[in-house]
Amino acid sequence: MPLPLWRSALKGYAMVKVSIIVPVHNSENYLHKCVESLLAQTLEDIEIILVDDCSADASRDMIRRYEKLVPGKIVGIYLDENIRQGGARNRGMEIARGEYIGFVDSDDFVEPDMCRALYEAAQGADLCGADYYMDFDGELKDVNTDYGAGWRMSPRRRERFISRCGYFWSRIYRRDFLVKHDLRFPENTFYEDAYFNFLTAMHAESLVKAEGRFYHYYQSENSTMRRRNDPKQYERLAIPACQMLSTMIVFLLEQNLLKLVCDDVFGEENFIADLVWERAFSPKNDARFISNSHDYVLMYAK
DSSP states (O other), X not given: OOOTTTTTTTTTOOOXXXXXXXXXXXXXXXXXXXXXXXXXXXXXXXXXXXXXXXXXSTHHHHHHHHXXXXXXXXXXXXXXXXXXXXXXXXXXXXXXXXXXXEEOXXXXXXXXXXHHHHHHHHTTOSEEEEEEEEEETTEEEEEOOOOXXXXXXXXXXXXXXXXXXXXXXXXXXXXXXXXXXXXXXOSSSSOHHHHHHHHHHHHOSBEEEEEEEEEEEEOOTTSGGGGTTOXXXXXXXXXXXXXXXXXXXXXXXXTTOHHHHHHHHTOTTOHHXXXXXXXXXXXXXXXXXXXXXXXXXXXXXX
16 A cells, blocks of 8 residues: 555645655664764755654654754654654655655764755765674674666666665665555564565666765674574564565566576575574474465475
């Protein structure tokens, strides 16, 4: 079902260059640093949409204070039901006024020139991205991204991009492109970002890369990436991972692209693939998980 406000949200409202959407859930310890980094952007014509996803801490009060402090620049959305990050981002997209839309997680922060660099490099492309930092409590690891050369999305470039589309931070997406294809996040599930990026990679006709490194992807001790070997983490994430993979596999099969990208999609360094293989062939697995994953694993294995 289309987003209910996608096509009517802009009536009577002035456009801005970039809308940044921040899903917020129990983020009182990180939110200040995140929002201050967005308020410090050198590109002034932006809006910051903070979506409180039914927080139980002081996050909602912090958003209200920011709304009063910077009216018009910061817009708060307050949800009465937790719909996870995918749903929160969708609610933000429903009202976004930006020519381009980007996403920042509430425990991350960005460099002052991020929005300007991405917007100026985009030049009307469907999406624009940049390199970023993995931030381990202040210890930075440079992460380089491969967007290929040029502006147009050739068939071979699309194949490569699909296999490397697992992140969406440090990117902006042209609003008209998202509206045209009615692209949004799955709600009430994990791995919503992987599926959204997969869809944008399938539909984008143009993409560019901005020079520089602007996004700090924060990795605390409790971050998903740092708890990937925790048995409870597998139990919590394995079934959603399989559900996302199954949809992606069916789409790739329909487009005759599965064999071209499967090595990267299911590679040893892919966290989602790790979940599938670990749980599907672990002696601790259960019937419920096997029923959701075994067919998908076998589909790939063939």
